[in-house]
Amino acid sequence: MVRTLMAGRCALGHGCRAKALLTSYFVIAGMVSMRTHRLPRMPALVAATALIAIGVAFPCLAGTLEIKVGDERGEPISQVAVYATPVAVTPIKKPSAAKRTASMDQQHNEFVPHVLLISAGTLVQFPNSDTVSHHVYSFSQAKTFELALYKGNTHPPLAFDEPGVVVVGCNIHDSMLGYIVVVPTEHYALSDARGTVRLEGVPAGDYTVVVWTPRARPTGLPAAQRVAVTDGVTKLDTRITGRLAPEEDHKHGSKSLSWDRY
Amino acid sequence: MGSLLKPVVTVGVAVALLSAASHAGAEGDRNEVFIGVGTAYFHSSTDLKAWPEGGVGKLRYADDGVEAVRLFAEYHGRITPTLNARVVADYVDDGSSGLGIDEAYIDWRPIPRSANQQQVRFGAFYPPLSLENGAHGWESPFTYSYSAINTWLGEEIRPLGAEWSLRRRLASTRNTQEVRVFASGFYGNDPAATLLFWRGWSLHDRQTRLNDKLPIPPMPIFGADGAVVGTTPQTVQPFTETDHRPGYYVGGEWRYAHRALVQLARYDNRADPWSFAEGQWGWHTSFEHLAVQIALPGELGLMAQWMRGDTDWLAGTSPTGGPVEPWVQLVEDDFEAKYLMLTRKWHEAHRVSVRYDRFSIDRPDSVPVLHSDGGHAWTLSYRFEPNERFSGGVEWLEIQSQRDLWPYFYGVPRQATEEQLRLQFSLRLGAPAGR
Numbered sequence: 001m002v003r004t005l006m007a008g009r010c011a012l013g014h015g016c017r018a019k020a021l022l023t024s025y026f027v028i029a030g031m032v033s034m035r036t037h038r039l040p041r042m043p044a045l046v047a048a049t050a051l052i053a054i055g056v057a058f059p060c061l062a063g064t065l066e067i068k069v070g071d072e073r074g075e076p077i078s079q080v081a082v083y084a085t086p087v088a089v090t091p092i093k094k095p096s097a098a099k100r101t102a103s104m105d106q107q108h109n110e111f112v113p114h115v116l117l118i119s120a121g122t123l124v125q126f127p128n129s130d131t132v133s134h135h136v137y138s139f140s141q142a143k144t145f146e147l148a149l150y151k152g153n154t155h156p157p158l159a160f161d162e163p164g165v166v167v168v169g170c171n172i173h174d175s176m177l178g179y180i181v182v183v184p185t186e187h188y189a190l191s192d193a194r195g196t197v198r199l200e201g202v203p204a205g206d207y208t209v210v211v212w213t214p215r216a217r218p219t220g221l222p223a224a225q226r227v228a229v230t231d232g233v234t235k236l237d238t239r240i241t242g243r244l245a246p247e248e249d250h251k252h253g254s255k256s257l258s259w260d261r262y
Numbered sequence: 263m264g265s266l267l268k269p270v271v272t273v274g275v276a277v278a279l280l281s282a283a284s285h286a287g288a289e290g291d292r293n294e295v296f297i298g299v300g301t302a303y304f305h306s307s308t309d310l311k312a313w314p315e316g317g318v319g320k321l322r323y324a325d326d327g328v329e330a331v332r333l334f335a336e337y338h339g340r341i342t343p344t345l346n347a348r349v350v351a352d353y354v355d356d357g358s359s360g361l362g363i364d365e366a367y368i369d370w371r372p373i374p375r376s377a378n379q380q381q382v383r384f385g386a387f388y389p390p391l392s393l394e395n396g397a398h399g400w401e402s403p404f405t406y407s408y409s410a411i412n413t414w415l416g417e418e419i420r421p422l423g424a425e426w427s428l429r430r431r432l433a434s435t436r437n438t439q440e441v442r443v444f445a446s447g448f449y450g451n452d453p454a455a456t457l458l459f460w461r462g463w464s465l466h467d468r469q470t471r472l473n474d475k476l477p478i479p480p481m482p483i484f485g486a487d488g489a490v491v492g493t494t495p496q497t498v499q500p501f502t503e504t505d506h507r508p509g510y511y512v513g514g515e516w517r518y519a520h521r522a523l524v525q526l527a528r529y530d531n532r533a534d535p536w537s538f539a540e541g542q543w544g545w546h547t548s549f550e551h552l553a554v555q556i557a558l559p560g561e562l563g564l565m566a567q568w569m570r571g572d573t574d575w576l577a578g579t580s581p582t583g584g585p586v587e588p589w590v591q592l593v594e595d596d597f598e599a600k601y602l603m604l605t606r607k608w609h610e611a612h613r614v615s616v617r618y619d620r621f622s623i624d625r626p627d628s629v630p631v632l633h634s635d636g637g638h639a640w641t642l643s644y645r646f647e648p649n650e651r652f653s654g655g656v657e658w659l660e661i662q663s664q665r666d667l668w669p670y671f672y673g674v675p676r677q678a679t680e681e682q683l684r685l686q687f688s689l690r691l692g693a694p695a696g697r
Contacts, residue, residue, distance in 0.1 A: 133340075135343055135344075135373070137373050137374065139374055139375050139376055139377070146373050148343040149340060149343040167437070169374070171343075171344065171371050171373055171374070171379075174379070174429065175520070177431075177437060214436055214437065216436070217436065245435075245436045245438045245519075246519075248520075249438040249519035249520075249521070256557065256563030256605055256606055256607050257520070257557060257563035257565060257605070258393070258394070258396030258403055258404075259396070259520050
């Protein structure tokens with residue numbers, strides 16, 4: 001019976017747990033009726049009827065959403081934040097008690113990764129792997145914070161509950177710049193070297209797909225696209241228009257010159 | 263000078279300071295000490311005596327031999343996370359030799375609450391003009407001898423006051439561009455340009471310490487017939503306050519990532535040109551400054567600075583022993599200097615830089631100036647930095663200049679070519695690189 005329950009569960013939940021329970025209920029009802037050689041009793045009938053209704057209304061299928069991110073000429077763009085928010089379900093604000101954790105390191109006076117993509121509610125550590133101290137801060141609306149001068153991993157992690165883009169800097173090293181993209185969904189990823197994002201196990205349904213990178217002008221980013229995810233692979237092509245800021249422009253660029261002056 | 267004793271003593275002192283630095287470094291985040299020591303062998307070709315010895319030459323060392331170029335310690339003390347004290351002290355054995363303080367200031371950087379980042383400095387500091395001197399101790403990672411402009415900034419410009427700056431990353435440019443404005447009000451610096459006027463432009467790496475009394479070429483003594491009958495030695499203390507009138511500098515800067523930088527600034531010490539105090543004359547000196555830095559394709563770095571300014575000095579007398587009465591305007595000079603440098607680094611350890619400097623001092627009305635100066639210089643440098651501790655390098659410096667009244671005053675040729683080959687070894691100790 002337990003096995004039946006497990007098998008009947010949708011891979012990622014999303015209301016499908018109800019169906020799994022009802023399936024179990026139906027199986028139980030069926031078995032009871034078979035054993036008694038009588039017609040199923042009313043509860044079982046109701047359950048079966050409800051199951052059919054739910055099955056028609058919410059076909060619980062998990063699909064894969066494959067998004068390709070390219071520029072105007074179709075050249076792939078990596079490290080682009082892509083996330084899909086279910087249209088019908090209220091976006092999560094504070095997920096389960098078992099918080100996710102992520103880390104934004106500081107190495108050679110750079111934030112690593114440069115773009116950190118997390119779901120709302122994630123706890124983020126800011127270890128400093130450099131031999132010099134850093135003073136990490138953000139004045140972004142989604143999360144205003146300050147981690148006073150430190151080395152190593154002395155500060156406790158911070159919870160990023162509000163969706164939005166958090167620009168992170170260091171008060172000592174002006175050139176340091178990092179982005180934390182907090183999204184209101186569990187379906188997200190950064191594009192790989194081929195400009196591809198593959199979101200697996202996305203329950204079938206309607207989604208809004210959003211694409212963001214600090215390298216693009218806001219006007220060059222594609223508008224949020226609505227896509228219907230079904231069983232199998234749903235593909236989506238997105239294009240970022242306009243000239244992208246070179247990746248190294250947000251990091252240490254030319255080392256031939258000295259950029260620290262005082 | 264020229265003996266091996268001083269370099270050995272310098273290195274000895276450096277090693278002693280190292281233990282102190284290591285100890286300070288071990289204390290954690292609050293204190294950091296960085297020590298640098300440089301020793302070099304010089305081979306020069308010049309007929310002129312080096313200026314730190316009271317000569318009229320543009321070189322810092324005119325004799326062949328090994329010299330203890332500089333031993334410096336840079337201290338950073340965190341008073342609070344946003345309040346930092348910085349002191350740079352050094353030891354040199356030429357000019358006004360011994361220990362001295364180059365910079366000492368408090369730096370306050372409040373945590374930004376918007377895209378505007380502010381910074382305030384109080385104390386004695388360099389204005390943020392030099393593109394070259396970005397290393398610890400205000401040294402240059404490019405060439406050993408600084409450009410004419412930055413050599414002069416190191417010699418005679420050291421505001422004692424407050425500086426406010428505001429930096430803003432431009433979100434509309436996807437944070438790739440930023441603008442910065444800065445302004446300072448300061449005291450001191452009233453005799454600025456005295457050394458520049460008497461000796462002319464120079465290219466070296468000696469920074470004037472706050473209490474230094476520098477030799478300048480001697481004052482000619484004129485006989486009844488107008489002929490020079492002799493000279494009398496003189497000195498300058500460039501950071502003296504002679505008139506209690508504050509000076510200022512203001513500037514603006516635009517920066518595109520680590521690709522391009524343009525800066526415009528104006529400095530004016532607002533000195534009363536006939537003020538006299540503590541044995542020092544006020545020289546009213548002001549200049550405009552333009553700096554451009556571009557990362558060219560192929561990891562080639564280009565930097566250029568241009569400066570144009572003027573200085574006025576009025577000699578006066580005090581027949582009654584009371585206030586000094588203006589007597590005659592001796593100096594009303596324009597000065598100008600510029601340089602262009604190309605630099606490249608290979609494999610993080612090898613750097614080659616080549617720089618061309620042009621400079622001049624003359625009067626706006628083209629009348630021959632007492633101390634006119636005009637010329638150019640080539641600097642070619644190779645530096646090897648295998649790690650953060652050791653570095654070595656070789657530099658070729660050639661300065662050609664023309665000074666019209668030099669034969670008349672000092673009996674030296676009107677035109678001079680000064681050449682110098684330098685082999686340097688540097689040691690860096692204490693806290694690691696990075697600020």
